[in-house]
Amino acid sequence: MLSVGLTGGIGAGKSEAVRLLAGRGAVVVDSDRIAREVVEPGTPGLAAVVAEFGSGVLAPDGSLDRARLGGIVFADEERRRALNAIMHPLVARRSAELQAAAPPGAVVVHDVPLLAENGLAGRYDAVVVVDASERTRRARLLSTRGMTGQDADARMAAQASRAERLAIADFVLDNDGSLADLERQVSALWEKLIEMGTAGQARDQS
The missing domain is CATH 3.40.50.300 (P-loop containing nucleotide triphosphate hydrolases)
Incomplete structure (x- = not known):
């Protein structure tokens, strides 16, 4: 592989x-798609984001309001690092799982x-x-x-x-x-x- x-x-x-x-x-492993997947409603990833940034980053249906979160982290390097500390391990773990599932060669x-x-x-x-x-x-x-x-x-x-x-x-x-x-x-x-x-x-x- x-x-x-x-x-x-x-x-x-x-x-x-x-x-x-x-x-x-x-075999394509899409990091952006994975980043959405790991913060879907009910996931530990979304719970961690809410714990860090507050319930104000949630949309009315309980999903992540990406525009609102982006407005926070885009303007503040420290807050962006906090988000990355949550997201990077989750995305890396899922990416490794998908790679491991790929066929030999x-x-x-x-x-x-x-x-x-x-x-x-x-x-x-x-x-x-x-x-x-x-x-x-x-x-x-x-x-x-x-x-x-x-x-x-x-x-x-x-x-x-x-x-x-x-x-x-x-x-x-x-x-x-x-x-x-x-x-x-x-x-x-x-x-x-x-x-x-x-x-x-x-x-x-x-």
């Missing part, structure tokens, strides 16, 4: 790269938006960074997500820098171009990941 961490700045096209890898047979791609920010590169056999220029990313956020320029700049500034992400990359997918360009790169990457996984299996069996 090969464990791959995949990340990219907001607007870089990470989700598209993950979709293309899944289409080639990758699988290429498991962990879709982790904040991989660089949280210093997680060492957890994976390889790190893939989906890269695009700030100009391209900003344009995408304005056109496809309906953000204002101010919102786009704030979201980009809150993440690791482009240089910080590239510094941890074993493989880089350049997504400044067309979807066809990205598909060609993903096909080449997939061949390399299969080779790495096969070589790893051979070492384990020797």
